[in-house]
Amino acid sequence: MRKILIFLRKEFIQIFRNKAMVPIIFGMPVIQLLILSNAATYEIRNIRFNVIDFDNSSFSRELISKFTSSEYFILNKVSFSMKESEESFKKNQARLIIYIPKNFEKDYRKDSKAEIQFVINAEDGSAAGVVNNYAANILRQFNTDIMYKASLVPDNIPLIKVNSANWFNPELNYKTYMVPGILVLLVTLIGSFLSGMNVVREKEIGTIEQLNVTPVSKYHFIIGKLLPFWIIGMLELAFGLALSLLVFKIPLLGNPLLIFLLAAVYLIVILGIGLLVSTVSHTQQQAMFVAWFIMILFILLGGVFTPLESMPDWAQLIAFFNPVAQFIKAIRMIMLKGSGFNDVMPQFYFFIVYGIIMMSLAVWRYRKSE
């Protein structure tokens, strides 16, 4: 026990001796959490659009005013040529062109049918989908309004009334969804990179040989190497959670202790992966690259930025073995839906098994004599 404590002290001194690392370990995640959480949103407002109105009637102007008065759209420019309007796309000044042909009003009065064109800048596919949605909604509303005004809707049409409800996040606030995810990412990045670099650093500098001849056993060595990062990770998570509650007002419906319980085993998995990478690598550069590769895959398949549900089956299978995805899912369930231990039990056992496997591999790969 005493040996471990002494070893721990040495590790902490070593971590904090490097003045540049302290702000990186503690300052950077906080700043990133504060800043990036505001950036991670798919919500689109202030969509700038161009109008090409060849009809120029009171009817077409009424339609356009529906767009300009909506909170989503801002008129960028009125022009009379498609070519000129497309310039706005190329200069990234607009996302939508509304094209109203000549005789728009006349056609509508005569045939009760008229056509307009939405040209959407679709270089960003998902944003284009959203723009299309908003524009179609405004047009649908406009259609219904004029029909009701002309009392053209017969009473005997069967109507299904659809009520939709957004549970657990009624204001559709992106931060509520993103902050827990980004917090997990930051804790994971710091934990895995620090542990990934640690042992290999001793190897590269040559101090590992000194450690190998000391009476510290293999297990003490591993515990002494990982415990400091585990403590740092837990502190960071606690701090980040406090920030999410106080600054971002993210609800915490479940039990905070449950989050820490899961985090405690989750960090063992992450540190185990880092340690394994560290013991199989020869240089810090190599270790970092391997760790980076794994982390990028974990993050992209982690369901932070894009929903896991939309991935093909093989990718979902990979995501299933991705501890980052599992922890993000669990922390969101606990915070936003108030899930209890029974709901996150699969994750809990998953982390324990995963952690044991990773640790055993790392211990097995680490040899005191080579």
Added chain:
Amino acid sequence: MKRLLTFVKKEFLHIIRDYRTLLILFGMPVAQILLFGYAITNEIRDVKIAILDLAKDDVTQEISNKILSSGYFVSYENLKTAADIEPAFQKGIIKEVIVFEPFFGRNLEKEKRANIQIIADASDPNLANMMIGYTTAILENYQSGLSEDKILPAMIVPEIKMLYNPNLKSVYMFVPGLMSVILLLVSALMTSISITREKEMGTMEILLVSPLNPAHIIVGKVIPYLVLSLINTVIVLVLSMFVFQVPVNGSLALLAGISFLFLITALSLGILISTLSNNQQTAMMISLVALMLPTIILSGYIFPIDNMPLLLRVLSNIIPSKWFIIIVRGIMLKGVTFSYIWFETLILVFMTLLFLVISIKKFKIRLE
């Protein structure tokens, strides 16, 4: 010149000897682009839902079948009472619940009005929006089928034209971002580590007393990574063009030129990081932790910049990738010429010069 070449050769040997890093260096872009092309999308597909059918009649059965055969949703379970809804969500498997009111079919037939409720798990707001949108569209479709003979009279029909990316493929938008992330991280990370490594191992002293001057040392360090990153760029471009059919509408030469410029920007950022840090660990943490998430999130790679709060829009201007992504999307998707992107290019040039000037000022040719 010959000295420099020898030095470059030494650096190459260093890199090639480490086959694991090399494998990742080339495997990474391939893995990422395949992931983005095949796996990562914002569209929805086979989302698990639960149905609470309090009517259990032919109409609700028909509507349920319509919803489940759409390809967007699969049924995970049938609920019995309204009290089951919340626990069902808490298990974290289903994302939406559809509730049919009691006597749904009879209400629809007799009173011409019936109620249906869609409850979405909005902890992911984007997914919730899309699910509700799709479900509503299916219901509207069903409803207009009911009243076909009494067709709604007046309509303005929009014709929708998606410019530059008619099928709204996510890979079109991700490829430029991916290029910038790979180039920036690989180049900045590799150079910063390789220079600080010499410092940490003590071999920097040997280099400094060698007849190479500091500029030679830096150039020699950078050239191998320049070559590697160029190969990476080509791999990413070829994969995206031939496997995912992302078009290059503009000039390929212009694209190559700008990519080369961006490489220099990334490498000079790497040099800057290395002059600011004393050991590999610090260099690495700066390049990874400080560059990775901001480059992914603030550059417009995944999230559109013009929706961010003002402060972040201003902040995004210091991210080199932002400018590169605008340029690459412009050239590849919109086919713009240099006259549209000269401003962005100028900013990249300016950033590169800035990084280099600071590095030269900070580069210490003496040991402390």
